[in-house]
Amino acid sequence: xxxxxxxxxxxxxxxxxATKIFCSCPVKxxxxxxxxxxxxxxxxxxxxxxxxxxxxxxxxxxxxxxNCSISGYSKFDRKNYFYPDLPKNYQISQYDKPICxxxxxxxxxxxENRRIGITRLHLEEDAGKLIHAGNVPDGCSYVDxxxxxxxxxxxxxxxxxxxxxxxxxxxxxIKSIMKYIDVSDCNMEEGSLRCDVNIxxxxxxxxxxxxxxxxxxxxxxxxxxxxxxxxxxRQSEILDTGGKIMQETRLWDSDKNRTNGMRSKEHAHxxxxxxxxxxxxIVLDMAYIGCIKNGLPELPDAKKERFxxxxxxxxxxxxxLTSSRELAGYFEETxxxxxxxxxxxxxxxxxxxxxxxxxxxxxxxxxxxxxxxxLINLIDxxxxxxxxxxxxxxEMAVSGKSPGVIIEEKGLKxxxxxxxxxxxxxxxISNNEKSVNDYRNGVEKALKFLVGQVMxxxxxxxxxxxxxxxxxxxxx
Amino acid sequence: xxxxxxxxxxxxxxxxxxxxxxxxMEFSEQLSGIIGYVEKINELDTEKIIPSDHIGGVKNVxxxxxVGSTIGEGVLERMAPEFENGHIVVPRIIExx
Numbered sequence: 001x002x003x004x005x006x007x008x009x010x011x012x013x014x015x016x017x018a019t020k021i022f023c024s025c026p027v028k029x030x031x032x033x034x035x036x037x038x039x040x041x042x043x044x045x046x047x048x049x050x051x052x053x054x055x056x057x058x059x060x061x062x063x064x065x066x067n068c069s070i071s072g073y074s075k076f077d078r079k080n081y082f083y084p085d086l087p088k089n090y091q092i093s094q095y096d097k098p099i100c101x102x103x104x105x106x107x108x109x110x111x112e113n114r115r116i117g118i119t120r121l122h123l124e125e126d127a128g129k130l131i132h133a134g135n136v137p138d139g140c141s142y143v144d145x146x147x148x149x150x151x152x153x154x155x156x157x158x159x160x161x162x163x164x165x166x167x168x169x170x171x172x173x174i175k176s177i178m179k180y181i182d183v184s185d186c187n188m189e190e191g192s193l194r195c196d197v198n199i200x201x202x203x204x205x206x207x208x209x210x211x212x213x214x215x216x217x218x219x220x221x222x223x224x225x226x227x228x229x230x231x232x233x234r235q236s237e238i239l240d241t242g243g244k245i246m247q248e249t250r251l252w253d254s255d256k257n258r259t260n261g262m263r264s265k266e267h268a269h270x271x272x273x274x275x276x277x278x279x280x281x282i283v284l285d286m287a288y289i290g291c292i293k294n295g296l297p298e299l300p301d302a303k304k305e306r307f308x309x310x311x312x313x314x315x316x317x318x319x320x321l322t323s324s325r326e327l328a329g330y331f332e333e334t335x336x337x338x339x340x341x342x343x344x345x346x347x348x349x350x351x352x353x354x355x356x357x358x359x360x361x362x363x364x365x366x367x368x369x370x371x372x373x374x375l376i377n378l379i380d381x382x383x384x385x386x387x388x389x390x391x392x393x394x395e396m397a398v399s400g401k402s403p404g405v406i407i408e409e410k411g412l413k414x415x416x417x418x419x420x421x422x423x424x425x426x427x428x429i430s431n432n433e434k435s436v437n438d439y440r441n442g443v444e445k446a447l448k449f450l451v452g453q454v455m456x457x458x459x460x461x462x463x464x465x466x467x468x469x470x471x472x473x474x475x476x
Numbered sequence: 477x478x479x480x481x482x483x484x485x486x487x488x489x490x491x492x493x494x495x496x497x498x499x500x501m502e503f504s505e506q507l508s509g510i511i512g513y514v515e516k517i518n519e520l521d522t523e524k525i526i527p528s529d530h531i532g533g534v535k536n537v538x539x540x541x542x543v544g545s546t547i548g549e550g551v552l553e554r555m556a557p558e559f560e561n562g563h564i565v566v567p568r569i570i571e572x573x
Contacts, residue, residue: 051539084569
């Protein structure tokens, strides 16, 4: 098609403070409408907003984690617009002096490393929620101002992404980093991570950006990817037929899988930003920033590299295990319990992750790291076979019992007593004359069948290697 | 800078104020006068002056992240022009749907 998409993302991350950004109302999802409000966030006359120290510190921490420079001087501005989701008729945001300046993150797409620039990160207050559906009377909208004043960090990327896949990986990385540093729970369903897309097309090989379209109402990472695909196609078609792209805001319709132009009567935005006289500037020195920097944990990329070198894991394993800080901790604790790292990785990526929806929820998974390392060690010292181990794990995942207890209770201990195994083998040999003869006449796969019969007879408890060896000896 | 009728019309739209033609003319004159007076400041050489966002020199006023009291029950309901099912009611703002 000859066009190259140019994509930038604006991500709003809700900071997980106890109170709102400029007042002491609690930040809680799911409270009764309009109960978590006070004169400050309701914008009543004569009130004085005061910045939440924790929101500031979390924004700085987020900036540092995104390799941003932290501004020595920053201030708040009023962004003026009329909309019932903000009762003051302006949003307190940051315009020309954001708390964090340029930075970057690294993403991997199709095995290739890409550096995506971060333009800025700034602090602002969230708006309230408008409800148009449900039992709202015709011609009306409901307003719930609980969310008004919730602290947000808006992360603006450079227009560095070239595909929906890159945008997707970028979002995953932002989410992962924000969760690692514990500044947000990044729950998209509850709106604590939201994303708008800016996208334009340009002829391949040209520098100049095309007219850009903003896409809003994206409620999942998959929607972001799908909306980008849709927009690339829509804009290509317009350009191919000699048309012009209109600079506009479009809404993603997740039912119809398409974007629609906003039919709003709002005039072109003119926000008339000006410094908020109620909020004094933030002046930060190196000591203050350094103090917050000390609280920065090991980040996903660094942890991944360490997992590769310290545990000799494949890059893929290291990537999966470090996708969440909790999961990485689970893995390391399993290894500390004496489990072989690669085996621990296999069990976690396979059996463990198959049973939980979100790696971040690993802390409530019944199988604790010490139990998993015990299980792996039981396989390694031939107490149980790999196959029995899977059954034991099933039971552990349900009951939370330790593998030792389950093996004892169910009598699953592997039989390594050669006399006992020989007895079973003798029975199998006498009951399977045909296969025995087949094997002796050179049909190799008959041996496999006989091993299977022995394992079945022993209810999976016989040591497979011993069964194999003894069978071959007896069939000679 | 002349604050002509077009500027007044635009500002009125942004501020959601209805003005008659006569009022627009009147405000155009008055505001042009005010802005014209303030424009005198342009005569000063501000080349080496850092623009000030705030006056007074106060900085870093912060509050601790401690939950305080919220608005009492029924207070918002009494303030809102229309209130229903715990919500403030406003005219529908999204066209269609």
